[in-house]
Amino acid sequence: QVQLVESGGGLVQAGGSLRLSCAASGRTFSNDDMAWFRQAPGKEREFVSAINWSGGSTSYADSVKGRFTISRYNAKNIMYLQMNSLKPEDTAVYYCAADSRLTGPRNWDYWGQGTQVTVSS
Numbered sequence: 424q425v426q427l428v429e430s431g432g433g434l435v436q437a438g439g440s441l442r443l444s445c446a447a448s449g450r451t452f453s454n455d456d457m458a459w460f461r462q463a464p465g466k467e468r469e470f471v472s473a474i475n476w477s478g479g480s481t482s483y484a485d486s487v488k489g490r491f492t493i494s495r496y497n498a499k500n501i502m503y504l505q506m507n508s509l510k511p512e513d514t515a516v517y518y519c520a521a522d523s524r525l526t527g528p529r530n531w532d533y534w535g536q537g538t539q540v541t542v543s544s
Contacts, residue, residue, distance in 0.1 A: 424449050425448070425449035425450050425533060426447070426448045426449050426535075427445055427446070427447050427519050427521060427533055427534065427535035428446050428448075428536070429443060429444065429445050429518065429519050429535045429537060429538035430443070430444050430446070430538055431444050431538060432517060432538030432539045433540070433541070434541045434543065435509055435540075435543070436509075436542070436543050437509060437510055437543065437544055438508060439509050439542070440506060440507045440508075440509065441506045442504070442506070443503065443504040443517055443538060444502070444503055445457070445459075445501065445502040445503070445504075445519030445535060447500040447501065447521070448500065452497075452500055452502075452521050453497040455476055455521040455522055455523050455524065455533075456473060456474070456475050456476055456521070456522040456529075457473065457474055457495060457502050457519065457520065457521050457522070458470065458473035458474070458519070458521075458522075458531065459471040459472045459473075459502075459504050459517060459518070459519055459520075460517070460518045460520060461513075461516065461517045461540075462515055462516050462518070462537075463514060463515040463516075468518070470484055471487055471491065471517070472484065472491055472493040472504060473493070474493045474494070476524065478494065478495050478497070481493050486512075490506065490507050490509075491504060491505065491506050491507070492504070492505040492507075493505075504517070506540070509540075509542045510542060511542050511543065513540060513542050514540060514541050515540060516537040516538065516539050516540075517539075518534055518536075518537045519534070520533060520535070
């Protein structure tokens with residue numbers, strides 16, 4: 424089956440770093456745009472970062488710009504989010520998503536189950 428699985432979350436002190444991974448299986452995602460979203464308890468899901476199909480273009484929410492770096496390794500069907508200088512407000516469940524680019528200009532067709540990131544003060 425087609426699947427996205429996040430990993431790498433955990434508990435970290437403010438100022439620390441984590442690297443999240445999103446491993447894809449069941450099909451190749453090398454033609455897909457991909458992104459990271461996050462959702463804190465009681466809050467709406469928000470956009471974090473996106474990377475286009477080739478890895479040549481990236482975008483970031485203002486809240487993480489300069490601290491987070493998105494990347495992908497298409498030959499291994501995997502995407503990463505390097506998170507540095509973490510803040511308590513980064514605490515959330517982080518989700519990866521993929522846009523096949525076959526269902527419209529921007530539709531996130533596939534989603535992972537999420538991985539918990541907790542940043543302590």
